[in-house]
Amino acid sequence: MPKARKKKTPIVQKPTSDAARSSKPEVTRSVIREFHVLLKHQTQLQKNKAQNAATATELDQIEKRIAELGGLERYQHMSAVGQKDDRGGGSHKILIRWMKELALHKRAEEQGKLKLLEVGALLADNYQSCSSWIDCQPIDLNSRHPAILQQDFFLIDQVTNHAKWSAISLSLVLNFVPEPKDRGRMLRMAHSMLVPEGHLFVALPLPCVSNSRYLTFEHFQYLMTVVGFKQIQSKWREGGKMVYYLYQKQEPWVSHDRVLFSKKQELRTGPRNNFAVLLA
Incomplete structure (x- = not known):
């Protein structure tokens, strides 16, 4: 047997x-x-x-x-x-698609690669498939990969990085900044670091905008205009988990409107979250 x-x-x-x-x-x-x-x-x-x-x-x-x-x-x-695709992640694919729709990949053939700063990077190869036209520098506060530079965004040298980057990605970054005024500071720093007419990509959990006590879609768009960004793309759906925005750098609004964003204003009542962005 x-x-x-x-x-x-x-x-x-x-x-x-x-x-x-x-x-x-x-x-x-x-x-x-x-x-x-x-x-x-x-x-x-x-x-x-x-x-x-x-x-x-x-x-x-x-x-x-x-x-x-x-x-x-x-x-x-x-x-x-x-960030995996089956969890509503893969936000870099949305940014790549939007940049291609703007023909930025063709512009790179004439003017050189786009310099992209990916803040809060958890994976080192998100933009590897676009390496022929995107020069990506991923950074994170606590790097998990040798190709990701360990760097606190708020400690980036503002002189050497002024008008340096073609695009900056803040995907699931702004919502993890603890203080509302620091979120506003992050947006202003990004504006300073972008080249003229450069692009800023922002991805947030949808409730940050749709269910906040201190923020609405209209309020956030107005705030971004005051900082100096023109919205050119957005993507979200009712019942979804995320909202995605693509902005283009323009001149900031220097007016009394900035005062509107210096303190929290209750824009919605009822059971809400406390997400807010303030401009000091």
Whole structure:
């Protein structure tokens, strides 16, 4: 009687139950949201000049919870998972399509490659397929790949980067900046760093605009105009998860209108989120 064959161990192991659960979209979103809340609260406490023992204890508790969740490494992993095409990600494909519709790839043949700054990059090869006409520099606060420059956007040298970039991508970046005034500062910095008529790509979770207490579609468009951006493309749908915008740099509005965006204004009532963008 022939011997029974020994069952081979598969080369690729089945994921553990924890790993399987962590790949589910609802788990991914939950982890990212909790990290967002923790990091925002941490930043606010660190900026508090009147720190005391209670503040130190609260900061310790936040750091402990971040560690329990797996640290910034897991947060970045979850964010990378969330960028997959089946999770509503792949925003770089939308930007590429819009740039081609503007014939920027043809312009690059005559004027040289477009210089693209990809802020908050989690994958190093998003624009590899366009390397013949896009020269992409991916950066992130905590780089996970040697090709991604570890760089705090707010610490970028404004002199050497003034009018340097053809395009800047802020995909799922603005919503992770803890302070509303810093979000406005990020937009103004991007404006300064773009070449004349350069392009800014912004991708946000749809509720940041559709369900905010302090922001509406019209309010955000007006704010971007004041900063110095003309909206030329937008993409979102009712019940969707994301909103995408493409702007072109123009002269900022220097008028009293800037005061409208210096403080939070309640534009909607009822159960809403508190996402806001302010101009100091």
